Amino acid sequence: MKFVAVTACPTGIAHTYMAAEALEQAATAAGDEIVVETQGSAGSTTLSTADIEEADAVVLAADVGVQDRGRFANKPVVEATVKQAVNDAAGLIEQARGAAGSEPEATAAAQPVPPEPAGRTAAGSGMAGRLRQWLMTGVSYVIPFVAAGGLLIALSFALGGYRITEAPDVTEYFDPASLLSWAALANQIGSAAFEFLVPVLAGFIAFAMADRPALAPGFVGGAAAVAVEAGFLGGLVAGLLAGAVVAALQRIRVPRAVAGIMPVVVLPLLGSLVVGALMFVLLGKPIAAAMSTLTGWLNGLTGAGALLLGALLGGMIAFDMGGPVNKVAYTFAVGGLSTGSETALEIMAAVMGAGMVPPLALALAATVRSKLFGPAEQESARPAWLLGASFITEGAIPFAAADPLRVIPAMVTGSATTGALSMMFGATLRAPHGGLFVLPLVGQPLLYMLAIAVGVVVAAVAVMLAKQIGRAPATAESAPSEAAVAA
Amino acid sequence: MNIELTHSDLIDLDLRATDRRTAVRSLAQRLVASGRVTDLEQFLTDVESREQQMATGMAGGIGIPHCRSSAVTTPTLAFGRSAVGIDFGADDGPATLIFLIAAPEGGDSDHMAVLAALARRLVRAEFKRTLLEAADPAAVAEYVREEVKP
Numbered sequence: 125m126k127f128v129a130v131t132a133c134p135t136g137i138a139h140t141y142m143a144a145e146a147l148e149q150a151a152t153a154a155g156d157e158i159v160v161e162t163q164g165s166a167g168s169t170t171l172s173t174a175d176i177e178e179a180d181a182v183v184l185a186a187d188v189g190v191q192d193r194g195r196f197a198n199k200p201v202v203e204a205t206v207k208q209a210v211n212d213a214a215g216l217i218e219q220a221r222g223a224a225g226s227e228p229e230a231t232a233a234a235q236p237v238p239p240e241p242a243g244r245t246a247a248g249s250g251m252a253g254r255l256r257q258w259l260m261t262g263v264s265y266v267i268p269f270v271a272a273g274g275l276l277i278a279l280s281f282a283l284g285g286y287r288i289t290e291a292p293d294v295t296e297y298f299d300p301a302s303l304l305s306w307a308a309l310a311n312q313i314g315s316a317a318f319e320f321l322v323p324v325l326a327g328f329i330a331f332a333m334a335d336r337p338a339l340a341p342g343f344v345g346g347a348a349a350v351a352v353e354a355g356f357l358g359g360l361v362a363g364l365l366a367g368a369v370v371a372a373l374q375r376i377r378v379p380r381a382v383a384g385i386m387p388v389v390v391l392p393l394l395g396s397l398v399v400g401a402l403m404f405v406l407l408g409k410p411i412a413a414a415m416s417t418l419t420g421w422l423n424g425l426t427g428a429g430a431l432l433l434g435a436l437l438g439g440m441i442a443f444d445m446g447g448p449v450n451k452v453a454y455t456f457a458v459g460g461l462s463t464g465s466e467t468a469l470e471i472m473a474a475v476m477g478a479g480m481v482p483p484l485a486l487a488l489a490a491t492v493r494s495k496l497f498g499p500a501e502q503e504s505a506r507p508a509w510l511l512g513a514s515f516i517t518e519g520a521i522p523f524a525a526a527d528p529l530r531v532i533p534a535m536v537t538g539s540a541t542t543g544a545l546s547m548m549f550g551a552t553l554r555a556p557h558g559g560l561f562v563l564p565l566v567g568q569p570l571l572y573m574l575a576i577a578v579g580v581v582v583a584a585v586a587v588m589l590a591k592q593i594g595r596a597p598a599t600a601e602s603a604p605s606e607a608a609v610a611a
Numbered sequence: 612m613n614i615e616l617t618h619s620d621l622i623d624l625d626l627r628a629t630d631r632r633t634a635v636r637s638l639a640q641r642l643v644a645s646g647r648v649t650d651l652e653q654f655l656t657d658v659e660s661r662e663q664q665m666a667t668g669m670a671g672g673i674g675i676p677h678c679r680s681s682a683v684t685t686p687t688l689a690f691g692r693s694a695v696g697i698d699f700g701a702d703d704g705p706a707t708l709i710f711l712i713a714a715p716e717g718g719d720s721d722h723m724a725v726l727a728a729l730a731r732r733l734v735r736a737e738f739k740r741t742l743l744e745a746a747d748p749a750a751v752a753e754y755v756r757e758e759v760k761p
Contacts, residue, residue: 134664137714137723138675141730149734165679165714166727187665210734211670211702377679379664 125156127220128171129183130190132163133206136377140164143185143209150213156221158183163191171195173253180224183216185209188383191374194335200224256526261332262363263526264500266325270522271507273317278514278559280311286558286565321446321518322346322356325525326363333367334374337387341366341395348403354411355447356521360528362403370395411448418452430470430547437471438478438543438579442535445482445517445524454479458556469552473566476515477546477576478539480559483512483519484576485538485583486531489591490523492584496591501526512580515559530590538583545575616725617688617755620645622748626691626709631662634697635676638689638711648713650682657682658711666700673733674699674706681716686726688712690751692742708742728759 129147133139144160151158159175162168163186176182182196184203200223204216280288284307291308299305323346330342345362352358370391378386425433440453457475460468490497490505497505504522511519524531552567566572621641628634635658642648657680661667667675674697689711696705710733714726732738738758745751 135661135677135679135714137679137726138667138677138712138730138733141727142669142675142734145731146734162727164723164727166723207665207669379660 125180125221125224126178127151127156127158127181127183127217128175128179128196129158129160130163130171130186131160131206131209132186132188132190134188134377134379134383136164136166139187139206139210141166143206143213146210146213147183147185147216150217153214154217154221156217158217181220183209183220185216188377189374189387191371192333192335194332258329258332258364258367259360259526260498260500262325262327262329262360263522265328266321266525267500267504267522269317269320269324270504270511270519273314273321274511274514274516274519275507276310276314276317277516278314278510280307280309280314281514281558281561283307283310286555286562289557318518319350321521322350322354322359322362325356325521326359326366329360329363330366330370333364334370335387337374337391338367338370338395340392341370341399344396345399345403348400349407352404352408352411353415353448353451354403354407355444355450356525357444357447357528358403358407358411360525361407362399365402366395366399369398415448415452418449419456422452422456430467431544433471434474434478434543434545434547435540436543437475438481438546439536439540441475441478441517441543442482442520442539442583443532445521445535450479450517461554461556466552469554469567470547470550472556473551473553473572474543474546476553476557476559477551477572478543478579479517480512480515480576481539481542481579481583482517482524482535483508484580485512485535485587486520486523487512488580489584489587493588493591496588497523498526513560515557527591531587534586534590535583537586538579538581540579541582542575542579545578546572549575551575614685615752615756616686616729616759617690617752618645619748619752621647621687621689622751623689623691624745624748624751626693626697628691628693628697629695631674631676631697631699632659634674634691634693634709635659635711638691638709641689642683642687642711642713645687647684647687648680648682649684653682654678654680654713662700668699668701668706669733670701670703671739672696672701672704672707673739674701674709675712675730675733676709677712677714679714679716683713683715686712686714686722688726688729688755690742690755692745708739725759729755732758 131140131143140162141164144162147160148158159171161171176195179199181200181202184190184201185206187205202216202219202223209216284304288307288311294309294312323343326346327339327342330338342363345366346359349358349362373391373394437453440449443449454475457472460471487505487508490502494502501523508519520535549568549571551572554565555562563569626634628637636655639648639651639654643651648654657678658676661678662676691709693707696707699706712726741754742751
């Protein structure tokens with residue numbers, strides 16, 4: 125049989141290595157293979173993803189917390205102290221043989237497990253592979269929130285029209301006999317679900333990096349990203365930051381008495397403090413300043429050609445899907461509505477059309493070339509159709525968060541195309557949102573739909589190209605490990 | 612200064628102490644004398660606090676008092692052999708082979724690799740047998756140095 129093991133002791137000098145040696149000897153004596161990661165002061169070679177995939181069971185011989193324990197979520201685990209491993213390694217190997225093929229740790233210990241697709245899609249073991257794995261874990265947890273919240277909001281537009289966002293708070297006014305009340309309710313529940321997007325994304329990216337102690341710092345960092353209007357890109361930053369900070373704190377060796385409260389008290393506390401402070405202090409002000417600069421710049425652009433303005437606003441809408449750049453463009457468009465001028469109505473149409481492009485384009489790309497997308501992304505393709513049609517640009521966040529460098533430029537290209545075309549066709553819109561549900565309010569509806577369709581195709585083709593070019597090495601890298609799994 | 616893991620002055624093949632603290636103090640004094648430890652009391656306190664976390668006696672008659680301490684200048688092993696045995700809290704009785712492992716506070720991983728190699732040897736029957744049978748400190752030092760070579 126094949127096993128992997130992690131050994132770790134408080135000082136990381138003696139027992140970590142004695143346990144490793146004893147386990148290796150015992151496994152060899154029993155005719156088994158074992159790869160041991162020694163989490164001690166002499167550094168350690170991290171277990172490769174392939175080693176873990178191939179292992180029949182995992183042995184954790186540790187008196188302190190095992191780092192990055194989430195790696196073993198799908199494996200049967202035998203736990204012991206380092207002393208047990210030194211004194212009776214043969215017995216532990218015997219236990220591991222027994223545990224092999226039994227229930228994985230996840231079920232036994234009721235730990236939250238990143239869904240299957242998260243781990244599988246990123247078999248690459250390099251830094252890029254691990255980064256993608258972290259992002260995918262965050263994405264896989266955020267998809268249900270996007271789907272639930274997005275579909276409720278879409279439903280509210282369908283039932284209540286675009287003015288449903290102006291409906292009174294359902295806690296103040298709710299009439300069970302009124303369809304509008306139900307629509308308002310759906311809208312407000314959907315908005316509540318959307319509040320979670322960025323924190324959940326950040327929280328589970330951190331969780332993937334540094335296990336449960338990083339969950340709170342990740343969520344808090346994500347909430348701080350929302351508070352400073354940093355959008356989902358801010359959430360990515362917060363999640364990675366939280367994971368890195370907690371992983372670094374975990375490396376500090378502490379007395380055994382304190383070790384017990386590290387994961388539940390000390391790490392979440394310090395991690396949240398550090399990440400929250402960085403997000404609020406370092407990121408908050410620059411973003412606010414950048415937003416006001418961008419707004420001022422847009423307002424000064426009155427002389428620019430309509431085509432260029434449409435392309436610019438369209439690109440901004442797609443850039444961060446609800447983040448600061450998107451907000452500046454959207455606020456600019458909505459602000460113009462009150463003037464009622466023809467240009468303002470054209471701008472509103474361009475902005476909404478551009479905002480519908482990313483989810484639609486990604487849904488299209490994931491349907492046409494599903495192999496370029498992971499299982500989690502394929503799942504989010506179905507709701508993305510409806511979200512895109514409803515001008516809920518957030519439907520594209522799972523795709524963009526999983527692979528920002530390839531997805532965002534492609535989406536910006538498509539949305540800019542739609543923005544420019546919409547301006548060129550002179551399409552107008554009197555409503556600030558609503559997607560296809562406000563089509564009756566659109567001037568030049570047929571040409572408007574053409575503008576959106578062209579943008580969608582452009583963005584979809586762009587993202588497929590980007591994924592193909594960049595993926596080539598990654599596919600080659602993951603091929604052997606997939607073969608190994610199959611064998 | 613000799614920066615090898617150990618040398619003959621750090622080896623006591625006839626450790627007379629009968630209890631754990633005296634044994635550790637006696638070996639630690641050798642560390643101080645060789646310039647490996649700068650502050651005896653600080654070092655002993657650090658060893659003791661590690662010992663309090665979990666006894667370092669292991670099955671098979673070995674005791675491995677150890678610590679990371681700011682009083683340590685370089686990763687070092689002091690070794691003592693006791694004819695009567697000294698209790699280090701192992702389940703199966705007193706220890707006859709005592710390995711006092713001193714690690715500096717901020718040692719980088721390359722620095723510490725030699726201690727990792729030593730720790731791995733401690734669970735090898737051949738290593739223990741050689742030390743039990745050794746007749747002279749210089750030979751022990753030579754043997755240990757050879758064994759932990761990268």
